[in-house]
Amino acid sequence: MRGAPATIRQTLMKVLLLTSGAVMLTTGLAFGAYDFLTYRRQILHNLATLGEAIAANSTAALAFENPDDAQEVLSALRADHHVVAAALYTGSGTRFASYPAADVGMRALVSLQEGYRFESGYLIGVQPVVQGSRRMGTLYLKSDLGALREWFASFGLIAALVLAISCAVAYLVATRLQKLISHPILTLTETVSAIAEHRDYTVRARQLQGHEFGLLSDAFNHMLERVEQTQARLQSQLGRLDLLHRITRATGERQDLPSIFQVVLRNLEDELPIDFGCLCLYDAKADSEGLSVAAIGARSLEHPLGPVVSRQERVPIDQNGLARCVAGQLVYESDVSAAAFPFPQRLARAGLSSLVLAPLLVEKRVFGVLVVARQPANGFSSAECEFLRHLSEHVALASNQAQLHGDLQRAYNDLRQSQHTASQQERLRALGQMASGIAHDINNAISPITLYTESLLEREPNLSERTRNYLITIQRAIEDVAETVARMREFYRAREPDMNLTRVSLNQLVKQVIDLTRARWSDMPLQKGIVIRLQTELSVDLPDIMGAEVEIRDALTNLLFNAVDAMPEGGVVTLRTGASLTKSDEDAVPIVYVEVADTGVGMDEETRRRCLEPFYTTKGERGTGLGLAMVYGMVRRHSAQLEINSVAGKGTTMRLCFVPALTASLVAEHHPPALNTSHGLRLLLVDDDPLLIKSLREVLEGDGHSIVVADGGQNGINTFQAAVQGPEPFSLVITDLGMPYVDGRKVAAAVKASSPATPVILLTGWGRRLIAENDVPACVDRVLSKPPRLIELRTALAELSGVSGRTPAKAEAS
């Protein structure tokens, strides 16, 4: 029993058996007690009767003192074996006779109380012996309680038998009777276990018989019904919670409003479900415009009566639920068919009767409305309305976050672009500086070659033809080197100088670009086994245009590079020039164009859209993202047009359209004949490059000038100051710009300080850049770039010496 709790069957059996057992035991004890007392009285009475009989028979023996007779009378007691002792006493108390005869107990009777009583385990009787009215003596009787013990034994046996039989009968009866109580309870218990096991609350208990059991089963079934309803409510609530969770998670994974709206509507249509759903955006600042439909559920669009609303449609806000909704309330119209306003009417016409409008609120500002509808009237429960309210809050939050995320992304992109630009400019600046340094060194290095070559060609009439040709080739090569160096420098130029428009022949430029870039489009691809064919379709009689030659050339170079890069498998690049009229507009304008067409991979839509952005590149690490941006910058500065035609997989054509030059010759650029117009000038040459000094000195001495050389800036200043007050002051100073410790600027300044009228020519490896940056020191009359051309040098000397008397000379330089 211990361990497992008793079943109701066992408990009931126990109760019934214990109850009947207790009753029987009590009854048995009562009967026993009564019987015992009765029996006791009876044996008392029996003894008394016996005593009286003995006493009556003993009177004569006592009266006539016949102990033998008395003895005989007493011996009759033998019949009752429980009487253990008896004695007759005379009236004076003397023992007269005794039983058993041999007993030698009491000889005399001493005032024993008369009567019969139980005393110390015996029944004692003291009976007076009376004849008539005369007391003859006293009879003493002593009986043991064997009779009582015998009675006890037999009573106990009978009682035990009765008890056993009663228990058996009670057991049989209880087995049947306990079912009356235990059966209904067990039936209920089985129902309960079945429910607990299967969690099926649709099970009902059988109707039980009996008042209380009937009430119990009714109450139980009622409770089950309540549980079932609660369970169903919980289930649907859980389902909606799950839906809310799924929608929230799905919207959290999306960052753009349209897809957030779509996922919300799709989930609502599939899961809630609804018959119609759309999301409208609302701008409080322009409320006259009403709501604009931003998204419509996919199934709502396939509505059998046609779409209720269409995307981007404007829904006016009148005095209907929408007005309350945009004020921030959740609006539930249980039946819209009665509503007189246009929007509910449209829904009603589509067979939709119940409508819920949930505001999308962010920071107490309504920016949209979630519209859901169902066909039956009263189609939404309050729990569903509550769900839609929560959902709208989540959607609003997600939308707001999507917008914030977009803002953040844009800000981040801007920041990244700025950083990229900054680092790019830093790189360009470093490259520019490096290029300038290299150019300076090269210019210095080739200066003697130029000077000597020119000098030889001019002054040695006896040169053989072959030597002369060689010299001319050297001269041209040096000029090319100088041009290349200059262009290299231009390439990395950071800032635009003032536009210096000249007449430019596009055909000429195209040829130059092809020559310049041959390595890039022919040799390098061939190394990788790629064949790129380059063809030109140049229009004859092409009008010149006004433009910066260098910039246009750079632009064409970039376009050509892009064309080559677009053809990793090889292909054809076509450079085409031509003249035409602008396509559109009423007054068509003639244009001159040059285009670069390739048969490469082409551009997709996004690349096409963004290709002109600075630092946008599809070439990965190889590209700077600046090529087309530079091209575009050039186009803008020239008021030209850039046309891009690209088909992904087919190729790209980039066309630059220029306005043709109006007149045939606007500026005739011509050099005066390089004649040695000045003679016998006393010149001071300041430089730290001995090779340059030597070549320059020899060339200028060949022109008849007298040259004093100073090695370094400080020497130059000392020499000039020593001579300025002397008999032979210098008529002109030529100084290098870049020198250690004391550079050309300081030399010029010192010269002007001592003799403001003395012209100063500054020679520089950075020459053009200095000019371009408009950085000519005020005390310098002329800047000549290295390598110095003899013609330029002579021209400058002629001009400056001619005006040497006039002041200020620097006006010429600006």
Add this chain to the structure above:
Amino acid sequence: MRMSCAPCLVALLLTTARCWAAPPSEYQVKAVFLFNFAQFVEWPARAFTDTQAPFVIGVLGKDPFGPQLDAVVRGETVNNRPLLIERYRNIAEVRSCNILFIGRTETGELPHILEALKGRSILTVTDAEEGAPGGVMIRLVTRSNHIRLRIDVGAAKAGNLVISSKLLRPAEIVGGQG
């Protein structure tokens, strides 16, 4: 129990000692016997003159009891009748009497006495020696120091006396006729 035994035994010893100190004489016992006969014998109503008449024990002849008999009956009654002792010198003096003790001195007169008493309800008692003529209802016989009764049932019946069967038990019965 053992505690209460001691005083009980002492009391018993004292009483028995007193009894043994004065053993009753022969006629003292016989006096008691005479009185006791009144308890065991029923007399017919006509034996008494009226309901208040005393119960008379008579002694015929020489009185052997002395004062013993008077001491025995003093203060006693029989069936609410006072007891009266009468002494007779001869039979003629016997009038209203219920128990008549006939002394040894009258042994010779016995037949005569019995004849005179014939038809009267008088219980006759004698302690005459063996060999004396019969006809006396109760004879007191001394046997091995004990006084025994010998009852002539026929004589008693002739006198219309009913002797209790209890009295017959310790007695020797003779003359069962009638």
